[in-house]
Amino acid sequence: MEQRKSYKNVKGKAQAGETPVRPKTEVLYEFGLSHSSDEASVMEVERRAEVTQLRLPLTTSRKRGRGSGAETKSIPIAKKMVWEAYKRVRRNKGAAGIDNETIAMYEERLEDNLYVLWNRMSSGSYFPASVLEVEIPKDDGKRKRKLGIPTVNDRVAQQVIKSYLEPRFEALFSIRSYGYRPLKCAHQAIEQVRKNVRKFHWVIDMDISGFFDNMSQGLLIKAVERHVKEKWAKMYIERWLQATIADRKGNQRTRDGKGTPQGGVISPLLANLFLHYAFDRWFEITYTDLTFVRYADDLVVHCNSLKEAEGILEAIKKRLDECRLELNEQKTKIVYCKKDHRKERFKTVKFDFLL
Numbered sequence: 504m505e506q507r508k509s510y511k512n513v514k515g516k517a518q519a520g521e522t523p524v525r526p527k528t529e530v531l532y533e534f535g536l537s538h539s540s541d542e543a544s545v546m547e548v549e550r551r552a553e554v555t556q557l558r559l560p561l562t563t564s565r566k567r568g569r570g571s572g573a574e575t576k577s578i579p580i581a582k583k584m585v586w587e588a589y590k591r592v593r594r595n596k597g598a599a600g601i602d603n604e605t606i607a608m609y610e611e612r613l614e615d616n617l618y619v620l621w622n623r624m625s626s627g628s629y630f631p632a633s634v635l636e637v638e639i640p641k642d643d644g645k646r647k648r649k650l651g652i653p654t655v656n657d658r659v660a661q662q663v664i665k666s667y668l669e670p671r672f673e674a675l676f677s678i679r680s681y682g683y684r685p686l687k688c689a690h691q692a693i694e695q696v697r698k699n700v701r702k703f704h705w706v707i708d709m710d711i712s713g714f715f716d717n718m719s720q721g722l723l724i725k726a727v728e729r730h731v732k733e734k735w736a737k738m739y740i741e742r743w744l745q746a747t748i749a750d751r752k753g754n755q756r757t758r759d760g761k762g763t764p765q766g767g768v769i770s771p772l773l774a775n776l777f778l779h780y781a782f783d784r785w786f787e788i789t790y791t792d793l794t795f796v797r798y799a800d801d802l803v804v805h806c807n808s809l810k811e812a813e814g815i816l817e818a819i820k821k822r823l824d825e826c827r828l829e830l831n832e833q834k835t836k837i838v839y840c841k842k843d844h845r846k847e848r849f850k851t852v853k854f855d856f857l858l
């Protein structure tokens with residue numbers, strides 16, 4: 504007797520508190536990560552990771568006139584991957600995208616929506632919709648920050664690829680990076696800065712100017728290609744990067760090779776990969792006796808003296824320029840971490856990290 508599986512059945516079991524049982528006919532895809540011992544250059548630093556992927560036939564059962572039996576897809580995205588991605592998107596909530604479809608509206612035809620998304624992603628025919636650009640006030644209440652909001656369907660698709668790639672990227676990332684990472688948070692970053700200040704008297708407090716809007720897509724793809732051998736995964740990342748930007752009035756524009764939407768599901772992971780090479784690994788290799796704390800594009804570098812801090816700040820500016828970024832001069836400063844036993848005089852003696 505043919506075994507049948509649908510998202511509706513899985514959802515029903517999840518609501519009942521049961522663990523969904525995987526049908527015997529379903530074949531899941533797995534990958535293993537191994538690091539090579541040879542140095543490879545991405546933005547001139549870092550080791551290369553190689554991924555071995557197990558390619559097996561995908562067997563599915565489908566309902567209501569969609570056909571049944573075995574069907575081999577060209578891309579190893581399983582239905583379960585789409586279902587798990589949807590559950591994460593639902594937990595994170597979020598606003599509607601350019602199509603004005605909320606998560607509640609998406610769930611009205613959940614099984615059909617997820618099936619169509621899986622079918623298109625696994626066959627290579629999925630293309631993202633335009634990203635809705637909105638402006639929200641910054642913490643100071645005066646300035647505004649632009650956010651890009653993908654549709655619910657695109658957020659699920661991005662979560663599929665993010666969940667697939669995140670484990671191997673996490674194996675690369677520095678312990679000094681805290682932003683948008685599993686089991687890491689802003690409180691941990693702040694606490695680490697406090698610990699570092701006890702040892703180092705000087706700090707460079709930095710802010711990258713418009714990082715999410717100005718990040719070079721060409722350099723990002725170069726980093727992605729070093730660790731992602733699957734052509735289909737790179738294809739979808741490029742499609743998201745190239746997706747048009749639209750506002751509520753219907754005006755559209757392209758990114759012209761720069762930036763990733765601040766608000767996209769996969770954007771923080773790609774941002775961390777970019778800054779891993781543009782800053783983290785470069786700094787760890789260049790300044791082995793010093794340390795830093797990074798939360799997304801907020802940076803604090805700890806130094807021993809004013810002279811050292813001034814020299815390192817210039818080197819950082821040069822490095823970021825090579826990676827087509829620049830510091831926000833108004834928000835970047837050298838700070839003397841004054842305490843009772845520290846008697847030097849300096850005009851700036853405090854800074855606010857992540858404020």
